[in-house]
Amino acid sequence: MFLHKLLLSDFKNYEQASLVFSDKINCFTGNNGVGKTNLLDAIHYLSFCKSFFNPADTQNIRHGQDFFAINGSFQRNGDSNELVQCIQKRNQRKRFLLNKKEYDRLADHIGNFPLVMISPYDRDLISEGSEIRRKYIDSVISQFDKQYLDDLIQYNKVLVQRNALLKTFAERDFFDSAQLEIWDEQMIRLGKLLFAKRTRFLEAFIPIFQHYYTFISGGQEKVDVQYNSHLCSSEMEILIRENRSRDRSAQFSTVGIHKDDLEFTLDGFQVKKFGSQGQQKSFVVAIKLAQFDYTRNIKGYKPILLLDDVFDKLDDVRVQQLISLVSQHNFGQVFITDTSEDRIRRIFDTMDIDHKFFSLPLKD
Amino acid sequence: MNSLPSRVFETAVNELAKLPGIGRKTALRMALHLLKSRKEDAEAFGMAIIRMHNDIRYCRECGNISDDELCSICGSPKRDKSIVCVVEDIRDVIAIENTGQFNGVYHVLGGIISPMEGIGPDELNIEGLIEKVNSGSLTEIILALPTTIEGDTTNFYIYKKLHSSAIPVTMIARGISIGDELEHTDEVTLGRSIVNRTPYESIIQKKNQ
Ligand SMILES: [Zn+2]
Numbered sequence: 001m002f003l004h005k006l007l008l009s010d011f012k013n014y015e016q017a018s019l020v021f022s023d024k025i026n027c028f029t030g031n032n033g034v035g036k037t038n039l040l041d042a043i044h045y046l047s048f049c050k051s052f053f054n055p056a057d058t059q060n061i062r063h064g065q066d067f068f069a070i071n072g073s074f075q076r077n078g079d080s081n082e083l084v085q086c087i088q089k090r091n092q093r094k095r096f097l098l099n100k101k102e103y104d105r106l107a108d109h110i111g112n113f114p115l116v117m118i119s120p121y122d123r124d125l126i127s128e129g130s131e132i133r134r135k136y137i138d139s140v141i142s143q144f145d146k147q148y149l150d151d152l153i154q155y156n157k158v159l160v161q162r163n164a165l166l167k168t169f170a171e172r173d174f175f176d177s178a179q180l181e182i183w184d185e186q187m188i189r190l191g192k193l194l195f196a197k198r199t200r201f202l203e204a205f206i207p208i209f210q211h212y213y214t215f216i217s218g219g220q221e222k223v224d225v226q227y228n229s230h231l232c233s234s235e236m237e238i239l240i241r242e243n244r245s246r247d248r249s250a251q252f253s254t255v256g257i258h259k260d261d262l263e264f265t266l267d268g269f270q271v272k273k274f275g276s277q278g279q280q281k282s283f284v285v286a287i288k289l290a291q292f293d294y295t296r297n298i299k300g301y302k303p304i305l306l307l308d309d310v311f312d313k314l315d316d317v318r319v320q321q322l323i324s325l326v327s328q329h330n331f332g333q334v335f336i337t338d339t340s341e342d343r344i345r346r347i348f349d350t351m352d353i354d355h356k357f358f359s360l361p362l363k364d
Numbered sequence: 365m366n367s368l369p370s371r372v373f374e375t376a377v378n379e380l381a382k383l384p385g386i387g388r389k390t391a392l393r394m395a396l397h398l399l400k401s402r403k404e405d406a407e408a409f410g411m412a413i414i415r416m417h418n419d420i421r422y423c424r425e426c427g428n429i430s431d432d433e434l435c436s437i438c439g440s441p442k443r444d445k446s447i448v449c450v451v452e453d454i455r456d457v458i459a460i461e462n463t464g465q466f467n468g469v470y471h472v473l474g475g476i477i478s479p480m481e482g483i484g485p486d487e488l489n490i491e492g493l494i495e496k497v498n499s500g501s502l503t504e505i506i507l508a509l510p511t512t513i514e515g516d517t518t519n520f521y522i523y524k525k526l527h528s529s530a531i532p533v534t535m536i537a538r539g540i541s542i543g544d545e546l547e548h549t550d551e552v553t554l555g556r557s558i559v560n561r562t563p564y565e566s567i568i569q570k571k572n573q
Contacts, residue, residue, distance in 0.1 A: 157513045165479035176389055179484060182477070182521045186513065 001301055002076040002333035003043060004081070007071040010062035017101050022101065022356040023075075024231050025327060025334050025348075028358030029064055029341035036337035039358075040117070040306045042337060046072040046084045047115035047304065049106040057088045065197055066090055074113060076301075084113065088097050111143055112305040114303035116292040118310050122284035128270050130261035137262070140199050140291055148197050155190040155257070160184055163252045176254055180244070190238045191257045195231040198260065202227050208293045215287035223271075223283065225262040230255045285310060285322070292331070302332030311338050373399070392560065403505040427472035427489050428457050437461075437469055449558075450493065452476050452510060458570045460508065463555035468506070471496070475516040476509055485521060493522065497529050506561055507535045523564055536563040 002023040006235040008014045013035045028036040034219045038055075041060075044052045051060055061068045068090040074082040074297045085097040102111050106315050112132050121137060124132055142149040213223045230239050239255045247254050264271040271283055295303050305326060328336045338344050341359065348355050368374040371393060381391035403443075420429070423435035430436070437443055447468030457470050459529050473488045483569055496502060507524060509515035523533055537560045549557075 131381060154513050158517075159513070161479050161517070168479055168482070168484070176484075178524065179477075179479075182517045182524070183479075186517060228429075280373070 001074060001076045003046070003072050003303075003304060004075045004114070005071075005073040006039075006042060007069075008042055008069075009069040010065040010069040011042055011070055012060055012062060013189055014038065015062060017362055019358065021333070022354050023333050025323075025336065025353060026358065027341075027348075027355065028335070028337045028360055029339070029344060029346050029356045031339060036359040036360055037308055040308050040335055040337060041074070042070050043304065043306060044115065044117060045070050045086050046109075046225035047113045049086070049094070049109055052119065053116055057094050058090055061088065061090060074081065076091065084109075091268075114295050114299055114305065115145075116288055116295060117306040117308065118285055118288040118305050119308040120310075120313045122288060123280065125284055125287065126264060126280055128277075130259075133262045134258075134260055136203065137198060140205075140294070141197060143295070148194070149189050151193050155187065155194060158186045158190060159253055159256070162187060166247055166251045166253070167216065169248060175248070187253070187256060187261060188240060191236045192259050193258075195229060198229070198257070199227065202262075205290055205294055207288035209286050211295075212289040212325075213282060216286055216289075216318060217279070217282045218317070218321060221267050221279075224265045224268075224288070226262055226265065227260070229260040231255060244340075256339075266270075278315070278318070281310075281313050282318065289325075296297050296330070302330070305331060305334045307334065309337055309339075311340075313342070316343070318345075319343070320337070323347055324351065327351065373571050385415060393523055426470045427474060427492070429454055434437065442467070446501060447506065448493070448502055448504070449506040449508050450507050450509065452515070455509060457548070459554060460558065463551045463558065465555035468504075473509075473518070476512075476514045477521060478514045488518075490522060490525065496527055497526055497531050502531055504559070505531055505533045507564060508558075519564070520568070523568075533564040535564050536561050 003021055004023075006017070006019045006021070008017040010016075017039075019039075026275070028039055030036055041053060042264050044050075067087060069088075070086045072084045074084060076082060081098050082098075083094075085100075087097075094106070096106055096109055098109065098112075126134060138149075138152060139214060142152070162180070165167060165183060169180075170246045186352070202225065207227060210223055211361060218243070234242075236256070243255045266275050266279060266283070269275075274285065292303055292305060307322075307326070310322070323336075325331070336344070344356070368377065377388070377391045377395045379532065380386060380519075383386050383391075385473055386394070398409065419431070421429040421430050421433065424433050425438040426435060428435040428437060432439070438445075444467050448471050449460065449466060449468055450471045450473060451460070452473055452475060454472060457472060460466050460470075464553050471489070471493050475483050475495075476482060476486050477485060477488070493505075497505070499542065507519045510516050515534070519535065526533060536554075537557045
């Protein structure tokens with residue numbers, strides 16, 4: 001599956017644009033602010049029904065205009081054309097159409113045109129708090145497992161209710177274990193299901209990630225992702241029971257999968273504290289490439305890969321490694337942005353791979 | 365729209381705007397309509413609301429609204445008093461009655477457990493249900509609460525409270541969709557789900573697999 005043609009109307013800084021792509025590598029080059037990333041974001045829309053950057057859809061309408069439209073013509077297996085359209089008018093809901101037929105629910109579209117985006121924001125996976133890492137694995141698992149998403153939503157509701165109950169106990173100075181137990185049971189049931197799925201996902205995911213890290217870095221260092229969960233060391237039932245009085249004095253639930261985290265290490269040391277900028281970059285790129293692999297294995301075909309400004313902070317050797325990697329046959333269509341056209345051209349000159357350059361700003 | 369020419373009129377608009385689903389614009393239209401209607405009609409309207417509050421009672425058996433001490437369902441000799449269907453509120457009684465598939469009686473809880481909204485078991489009519497079961501005259505309890513996590517948890521609470529009594533507890537069979545409200549389920553589906561109810565025990569076992 002690949003994006004053959006993209007048509008934009010009044011999307012971000014583009015009044016009108018029409019681009020025809022290679023089914024392998026496509027490079028958008030130009031200075032900052034010319035709209036390289038906006039092209040990637042348009043492609044992101046076609047896959048996820050939303051911007052990678054700005055959740056307020058109407059703010060992506062070109063200044064002073066009434067609507068934006070993104071049209072993408074995809075090809076699958078060579079012959080069939082699939083037309084995806086996204087239309088956003090001011091003060092109206094966003095419309096999504098496949099072959100001119102509108103979707104009832106956007107959720108029905110997501111997953112049909114899989115895509116993985118690698119961007120400078122991936123750094124947050126290392127630098128920010130645990131919530132972003134939980135959200136990340138949740139989003140990857142949810143793409144293939146709708147039941148997981150349902151269970152997660154339920155778990156979070158139970159958590160809110162249980163915390164409210166603990167607060168009520170404290171405020172009204174009473175305790176009724178029967179009232180707590182009913183929420184405990186739900187939390188145990190759902191927590192176990194989610195923990196098992198996170199564990200199974202990471203078991204498959206981590207070896208793929210390590211493989212990619214070694215490839216990109218070309219180095220000898222050993223990277224690892226450790227899944228830290230209270231449930232790794234004890235059964236949920238026991239945890240809940242043993243922490244009951246602690247929960248009561250804290251007035252919230254202190255144990256459970258809502259406290260899970262991933263620890264990233266490099267030769268046993270925390271990447272966040274001890275990894276160089278280049279190592280950190282390689283780390284998150286390897287995570288995203290592993291996500292690509294995982295998605296492809298489940299879907300049975302290659303997602304589209306977007307590399308936004310990924311070569312910044314990487315030396316030429318690593319850039320070359322990365323490009324030769326995504327040029328291989330297990331990757332499909334790739335979109336790359338870079339400020340330096342010379343560098344990219346120099347690298348591609350030495351390689352025998354189908355590619356297309358788009359120098360921005362586009363000329364009519 | 366903040367300053368209306370008459371304070372009395374404004375009070376009426378404000379009261380109407382408190383109704384569920386009524387915005388200020390609609391409230392204004394309603395108030396104008398009532399103002400223009402005949403005096404007798406407007407008085408009948410007002411009286412109906414006043415009488416509703418003064419005269420309506422809650423059935424001492426099931427908590428349903430009633431004109432007498434017992435509601436028309438509990439008072440009917442044709443209904444099987446040994447089968448009790450537990451529902452969240454009166455809207456559910458109306459929905460299930462519309463199916464014509466249920467010949468037992470109801471027990472209206474008046475809500476579901478939700479600590480977030482300050483609703484615990486003590487705020488609900490659960491004690492009354494336990495008393496009924498302990499009286500020994502019942503043969504089955506049917507749980508017909510919403511399929512939300514709060515509905516689920518309330519089911520579980522009731523089940524645990526009744527467990528020692530050994531009374532059969534069943535649950536109406538609804539789809540797996542979350543948050544279905546009885547009043548939004550069509551009559552045929554709801555009727556079928558009451559007929560095809562399943563033992564509660566088997567439902568929790570399935571969930572824990
Ligand atoms: Zn009654």
